[in-house]
Amino acid sequence: MDIDPFSDAKILDAWHRNAAPWTTAVRGQQIESRRLVTDRALIEATLSSSPRSLLDIGCGEGWLARALAASDIDVIGIDAVPALIELARQAGGGEFRVMTYEEVAAGKLNASVDAVVCNFALLGNESVAGLFGAVRSLLNPHGSLLVQTLHPLAACGDQPYQDGWRAGSWAGFNADFGDPAPWYFRTLESWIGLFAEHGFQLRELREPLHPQTHQPASVIFIAQAAD
């Protein structure tokens, strides 16, 4: 059966296909916005709550665990793509497991951490809502949920500013990439609503700026379980 081109299943299909070029791009520092802004912004946001343990959801090839290695934080990374998890394990810095958001939502991850981090990894619709439903149970009391994602105003382009599936693109990436993953656009209001609907209180919202264009390179949400 063909996979719906605008679906959570298609996102995973595309990431299975692009594990190798993605790893080369991340490890070779080929993505300018990451190199100049968003990696550091996420690390600073993460360290601001001094976590001792961290769950990196949709960890990819595992760069965050390695970047935090000097900070003495126990990192668990999960991702659906076995090739990425294998590469993460080889590079070290944490404990890495193959697991989908759907499995996390179904309660299959047994963890209790000070911080849950999702870096450009919340790309879908139902899979993201399901995941949010499980995150509270993975956090220690006073633990933080950090999400870095495309800034909705910067990523909207000419399309209507409303939630919905968008076609993916590897524009700016090299020819080794193929079959881009679709993604589910959420307005800023919808992102904020997602936290509230799942029992989180937004503590901080950061808008890291690109140093040359002075446009937002991303948005980072830092939330805690509401009382």
Ligand SMILES: C[S@@+](CC[C@H](N)C(=O)[O-])C[C@H]1O[C@@H](n2cnc3c(N)ncnc32)[C@H](O)[C@@H]1O
């Ligand atoms: C843009 S990459 C980001 C990877 C990593 N967080 C980073 O900063 O380099 C998105 C990641 O989300 C993972 N992902 C997307 N949907 C997923 C799902 N439903 N279950 C598990 N992983 C998923 C993909 O496999 C991919 O590794």
